[in-house]
């Protein structure tokens with residue numbers, strides 16, 4: 224280990240070996256990890272083993288879950304992160320990433336000062352700038368682009384977080400209509416599929432279910448609390464777990480693995496509905512009262528028999544019939560899991576629609592052990608912005624990218640927009656790119672195409688905590704404080720329990736890192752010098768984070784100081800009640816007020832009103848590439864975290880043994896993977912846990928950023944191989960639409 228790294232490890236107060244030991248003791252392997260969640264939850268009437276120093280409660284930000292954490296601070300140094308046993312969602316659990324937040328804080332590769340590019344883009348030559356110079360630099364560039372192209376010349380990209388609002392407000396204030404946010408990298412098609420069918424995405428009562436079916440959701444590695452914990456409880460309570468996935472994931476290993484041929488899930492769901500209706504196993508009462516379009520559905524699915532589906536999905540007809548019958552026996556205590564990442568295929572929204580339809584036939588909604596709509600969140604006070612709310616024009620206005628009338632316009636979109644910028648087919652040029660807490664060079668299909676888009680930009684600014692792949696290609700990097708060094712807006716959440724939690728500084732910022740609110744204030748003041756805004760921009764952002772949080776807490780019987788002490792607050796009255804829909808007291812938020820097997824809204828907008836199956840294209844002799852995550856990494860965000868990197872230093876490609884034998888590939892040997900758009904050298908993991916027609920790569924490796932010294936040179940970037948495709952209804956990127964050739968190196 225380099226001296227600097229050793230120093231960083233020491234500063235973090237715990238050795239890397241010590242960390243791995245701790246993780247092992249806690250069962251970092253995903254399945255074990257889950258058991259430890261429960262165990263910790265039970266024993267947590269007493270504090271954890273780490274009894275040194277001050278204990279400060281906060282909210283994790285190493286992934287999107289926001290677990291409750293307890294930070295042990297000794298003489299201003301963060302030594303240990305434990306789970307917060309008061310947090311009703313996480314009950315004292317954290318994962319390896321949560322604990323390794325220390326190493327994100329003390330990473331020697333962290334950006335600690337504003338950096339302005341001093342060489343060619345991507346060359347890695349930077350000069351340190353003061354914040355004053357940095358604000359002037361950003362404002363100069365924004366101003367120039369606005370002069371030349373208007374605010375339409377700016378693209379505003381960010382991923383969802385508690386702090387995103389401040390970044391968005393600056394974009395809205397400047398007047399750009401171009402936003403590219405998290406949803407169209409991730410879950411837009413699931414959301415639109417569910418909203419279009421039942422008016423929202425339901426929760427899942429996994430702990431009390433008798434039958435759980437998951438399509439590609441790898442919940443035991445891709446953490447989403449409290450589903451992880453509840454899934455293990457459900458299995459322990461006797462639920463049957465069925466995981467449909469071309470890959471035997473850790474989750475599939477805890478239940479029955481159904482190794483489906485990729486991109487054929489809709490054939491399976493349609494055939495399951497076919498059997499339920501044909502064998503008269505569906506819930507007539509539920510269908511009569513709470514759905515519309517059943518007769519049309521019955522007629523529609525008559526063509527999709529199990530024998531037909533066997534040919535499409537590679538799942539035996541017998542198995543499909545058995546699945547339908549077992550579900551009907553378990554109904555209504557069946558969870559049809561909505562999943563989260565649905566950036567899979569070009570027809571994703573239509574596939575996702577079949578999930579609430581299947582759920583409705585089983586009557587598996589608004590009952591114990593089924594899907595349900597949560598009891599709502601704690602209502603926070605509204606901040607009184609001196610400007611319009613975030614309400615942008617349809618994301619497609621500026622580009623000839625075809626309309627996405629059913630998509631949430633605030634989310635913007637990536638794939639088509641990128642094409643419009645590169646090919647200059649938009650109605651106006653886009654030449655400036657502001658990026659907050661997002662790594663689009665890694666996160667978007669076809670990384671080389673994103674590089675092409677960067678070439679079109681006169682100005683790129685990345686606000687990050689580390690030299691991500693995107694930051695490395697920027698003209699200026701503005702360092703934000705990490706979640707362990709700052710106060711964020713309050714988080715309010717629902718589910719079975721509603722509560723609020725605080726994210727607060729547990730140590731002083733490293734270097735000169737600043738909060739996003741301070742950064743936005745600095746840019747706003749520099750813009751005021753150049754342009755006249757009404758009201759002046761600095762006035763709009765003239766408040767502190769403390770002011771913001773106090774406004775949020777104003778209607779509640781708790782103040783900031785008390786919340787900072789206890790970490791969370793929940794109202795005494797919790798009402799997770801079921802049955803309102805069944806009793807007719809509540810309607811679904813669809814045009815008909817019911818679950819819609821047939822959607823007039825889809826028809827009106829030119830889409831099939833019922834999901835119609837189209838068989839996937841085949842490419843003989845090649846494999847379909849699919850992607851996803853491992854338990855110890857978040858997207859591309861922490862492969863460079865040296866504690867997490869030590870668990871899994873480089874990624875690999877999962878290859879079936881039959882394919883490996885045919886190609887002479889050995890487990891642990893290197894292969895070259897080629898697609899129509901890129902090639903990548905990567906280590907082979909030869910395993911029967913994947914179908915022969917499919918290969919899998921864990922996302923987030925193969926960085927181009929030499930500033931990520933732990934990660935640089937390790938593994939292969941899956942996004943470089945992926946063709947530029949998107950779901951036709953939402954513009955959600957389609958990450959699994961690429962076929963690859965694999966050869967031994």
Ligand SMILES: Nc1nc2c(c(=O)[nH]1)N[C@H]1C(S)=C(S)[C@@H](COP(=O)(O)OP(=O)(O)OC[C@H]3O[C@@H](n4cnc5c(=O)[nH]c(N)nc54)[C@H](O)[C@@H]3O)O[C@H]1N2
Pocket residue numbers: 284382405408409410564566659660661662663665666667668686687688689691692703704705706850851852857858859860922941942958
């Ligand atoms: N090939 C492939 N592509 C994918 C996926 C996949 O599985 N495979 N998954 C998709 C999915 S589901 C999603 S949600 C997206 C996620 O894509 P992104 O939202 O881009 O997420 P990350 O890759 O985690 O990048 C987040 C960036 O934020 C930085 N960051 C972390 N904390 C902070 C902070 O406090 N402040 C600031 N300013 N920056 C911070 C990190 O250093 C990192 O550079 O990727 C999508 N793209």
Ligand SMILES: Nc1nc2c(c(=O)[nH]1)N[C@H]1C(S)=C(S)[C@@H](COP(=O)(O)OP(=O)(O)OC[C@H]3O[C@@H](n4cnc5c(=O)[nH]c(N)nc54)[C@H](O)[C@@H]3O)O[C@H]1N2
Pocket residue numbers: 286287409410438439440441442444445446447467468469470472483484485486487488562563564565567849850851852853854855856857858919959
């Ligand atoms: N550890 C960790 N946890 C996380 C995150 C993280 O980055 N790291 N990110 C969070 C976020 S933003 C998200 S969106 C979720 C993602 O959570 P998941 O969607 O559960 O995670 P992925 O790993 O993307 O899993 C996708 C699975 O789909 C399978 N698959 C691929 N093609 C098909 C197909 O055609 N049919 C079927 N049935 N399956 C298919 C893949 O083999 C893979 O196992 O995780 C959240 N939790």
Ligand code: SF4
Pocket residue numbers: 283284285286287288289290316317318319320321322446447
């Ligand atoms: S799942 Fe892990 S990384 Fe995500 S919030 Fe929880 S502890 Fe943090």
Ligand SMILES: [Mo]
Pocket residue numbers: 408409410563564
């Ligand atoms: Mo995601």
